[in-house]
Amino acid sequence: MHLKSMSRQTKSQWDFGELFPAETARRVLTVSELTTQVKRLLEKEVGLVWVTGEVTNLRAQSSGHMYFTLKDANAQLNCVLFRGEAVANREVLQDGQKLVVQGDLTVYEPRGQYQLLVRAVELQGVGALQLAFERLKRKLQAEGLFAPERKRPLPRYPQRIGLVTSPTGAAIRDVLHVIQRRNPSLEIIFVPCRMQGDGAAEEIAEATRLLNEFNARSSRRKEAPTSEPDVRRPTSEIDQSLLTSAATRLDLILITRGGGSLEDLWAFNEEAVARAIFESAVPVVSAVGHEIDFTISDFVADVRAATPSAAAEIITEGVFASRQFVAEATGWMAQRLRQWLEREREYLEQLIQRLARAHPRRRLNEKLQRLDDVQSSLLRDVKYRWRECQAVWRNAQQRLLRMRPGHTWVCYRQNLLELDHRLGEQLRHGLKNARSRFDTLEARLRLLSPTNVLERGYAITTDAATGKVIRDAAEVKAGQRLKTRLKKGEIRSVVEG
Incomplete structure (x- = not known):
């Protein structure tokens, strides 16, 4: 035991471990x-x-x-x-x-x-059109038509509003539908006019001024109910009825139309409409097009709504907001549902993007791009090789021009004459053989000709109507007309029995 322990101690005295540390591991990428x-x-x-x-x-x-x-x-x-x-x-x-x-x-x-x-x-x-829009926008903004301090708040509980829109468009249906659903008691003074085309801007501006005049006359009527209204600008029976049947003032004016192209909405970018809205004594709500559409009338108006339906909702918000808590809870739940749907839609879009990045079509498109690169390289190589061949051809042509082709021409001429002589001999020999074969075939054909048979006393009988050759007496009938051909001439006959 003692010797064994000494041996272990001796080994441990010389066991110094690693004198040099191992090389630090590193990752090398291709x-x-x-x-x-x-x-x-x-x-x-x-x-x-x-x-x-x-x-x-x-x-x-x-x-x-x-x-x-x-x-x-x-x-x-x-x-x-x-x-x-x-x-x-x-x-x-x-x-x-x-x-x-x-x-x-x-x-x-x-x-x-x-x-x-x-x-x-x-x-x-x-x-x-967009440049004209920006130019007019800058001009009116400099004049203060867009100033926030001149914007008037809308009454929370309006009782009567003026509506300027087309009588046949979708906007009036949307507005009436929303008002009927949210505030059926709201009274509407409707002034129909065109929403696009030549003259539409003037009609919109005139309708806005007419509603303001209607509102002013309503105010004077309330102050002096026995006085007769001074009707100065009746343009139609509708105008006359507006000016003479007023009972209460207007709370606001709604100018609206549905969506369309920039050209369709251009009437609301005219200066006449902008100044009519600016001069209006009644608050104006502008609801033109969709949410992404912005017009000059939107900037001048006191309130801008994204759509006609949104404008009706803004107007009726006060009355609608005072309904029972159940109606509010329904809207809140609908909002939460839309938010949840929006989150789920975003999550779905993320999944679609991840799927698109992992789709096999992505790799196929990369391969197709690689194929286009190879095709382009191949075309470049072909063009380069073609230029090399052209250079070799030009060098050979120049070398040929430097040579003296006279001796070569004499040799070629002698060979041509010899070939011409041999060609003539072969042609004459071929014609002779062909004539001999033709004579032989002509003699054989003459022996087999029906005319040669007729010369030996035979005849050929055929049906006179159809030309069919009669080979058997049983094929003919009584009264049938026949034609018999001899060596010289023909004989026509009729079968008797």
Whole structure:
């Protein structure tokens, strides 16, 4: 035991461990692995984006894919629009065009460059109508027509309102439907007019002034109920009835119409309408188009509503808000439901985006892009090889011109004469053989000819009507007409029995 312990102690005295530390472990990535990580990072952190810039280097491949570059003053971005993408406005893709593009940011791994997979394309900039809109907006804003301090609040419980809209449009149906549902007792003074086209702006402005005159006369009637109204501007029977049948003042004026294009809504961007609204003594609510539509009348009016229905809801909000708690709870629950649906919709969109990034079509589009690159490289190689062949041909042609072709020409001429002589001999021999074969065939044909048979005393009998050859007496009938051909001439006969 003692010796064994000494041996263990001796070993431990010389056991110094590792004199040199092991090399620190490090992770080395390949170019493909690094590019893949960068691609995943870009797709996760950036993903779907909107980018604006100028189009350059537009290339439309025969496969239907389109490649271009978006650039600005300091940078540029490669973009790809695949043939299978349902993208509108493809025709606006032109060199020098300024666009707003939506797409997924990714990395094209074979080249190691990041690019945008285009999903939507829109034009950048404004048209002539938009420029006129901005010009008038700046002018009226400078004059104070849009000043917030001149905006008047709407009465919380209106009893009578003036309505300016088209009698046949969807806006009046929406407004009446909402008012009937929320405040059926609200009285409406309706002034019909056109909402678009030539003269529509003047009609809207005149209707606004007519309602203001109606309101002013109503006020004077309340102050002096026995006095007769001074009717100065009756333009129709409707105008006359408005001016003479007033009982109470107007609480507000609603000017509204449904959605449409910028041209359809242009009447509400006219200066005449804006100044009529500005001069109105009655608060004005403007509800033109949809939520995304903004007109000059919206800026001048005391209150702007997104839609005709929204305007009716604003007008009737006071009465509607005073209803029972159950009605409020119903609206609250509907709002919570919409919020829940919105969250679920956002979550669904995230799932759709994740699915799109993992979809096999993504890899197929990358392969198709790689195929386009290979095709372009192949075309460049073919063109390069063709230029080389042209250079070789020009060198050979120059070398041939430097040679003396006289001796070669004499040899070629002798060979040509010899070939001409041999060709003549072969042609004459061929004609002789052909004539001999023709004579032989002619003699054989003459022996087999029916005319030769007739010369030996035979005859050919046929049906006179059909020309059918009679080979058997049983084939003829009494009264049948026959024609018999001899060596010289024909004999016509009739069968007797």
